[in-house]
Amino acid sequence: xxxxxxxxxxxxxxxxxxxxxxxxxxxxxxxxxxxxxxxxxxxxxxxxxxxxxxxxxxxxxxxxxxxxxxxxxxxxxxxxxxxxxxxxxxxxxxxxxxxxxxxxxxxxxxxxxxxxxxxxxxxxxxxxxxxxxxxxxxxxxxxxxxxxxxxxxxxxxxxx
Numbered sequence: 001x002x003x004x005x006x007x008x009x010x011x012x013x014x015x016x017x018x019x020x021x022x023x024x025x026x027x028x029x030x031x032x033x034x035x036x037x038x039x040x041x042x043x044x045x046x047x048x049x050x051x052x053x054x055x056x057x058x059x060x061x062x063x064x065x066x067x068x069x070x071x072x073x074x075x076x077x078x079x080x081x082x083x084x085x086x087x088x089x090x091x092x093x094x095x096x097x098x099x100x101x102x103x104x105x106x107x108x109x110x111x112x113x114x115x116x117x118x119x120x121x122x123x124x125x126x127x128x129x130x131x132x133x134x135x136x137x138x139x140x141x142x143x144x145x146x147x148x149x150x151x152x153x154x155x156x157x158x159x160x
Contacts (some may be wrong), residue, residue: 124151
């Protein structure tokens with residue numbers, strides 16, 4: 001889901017909302033393992049390695065460390081896997097992938113971060129919903145799409 005501003009003023013307001021945490025960024029993911037807790041909040045520090053295009057959990061004091069926060073809620077379980085709804089508080093490089101793997105529940109198909117292979121090499125992670133206040137009308141906007149990666153067929157009727 002992508003949002004474009006039509007005017008510089010709209011872009012300024014959308015950027016302000018994004019910086020102030022006014023955007024609701026929601027994702028769905030199929031985890032390779034069911035977490036011990038059905039819901040929770042994760043706060044870690046991440047550092048990106050530009051040479052390998054990977055991020056990892058690190059200490060707050062490490063060079064380049066950036067705080068990463070998200071909350072998750074398990075919506076279903078099937079065949080030892082879990083469907084998670086995830087709300088991002090921050091937007092870091094590979095954040096969801098790194099933090100889910102860091103808690104021992106990597107995303108299905110995400111072999112870079114410890115997930116199991118899945119047909120067609122798709123990662124079962126979808127930016128499923130975005131909410132924000134329209135910069136001109138001030139109306140609450142919400143956009144949603146259903147997940148379509150192969151791993152989601154455990155939880156949704158497949159359209160693939």
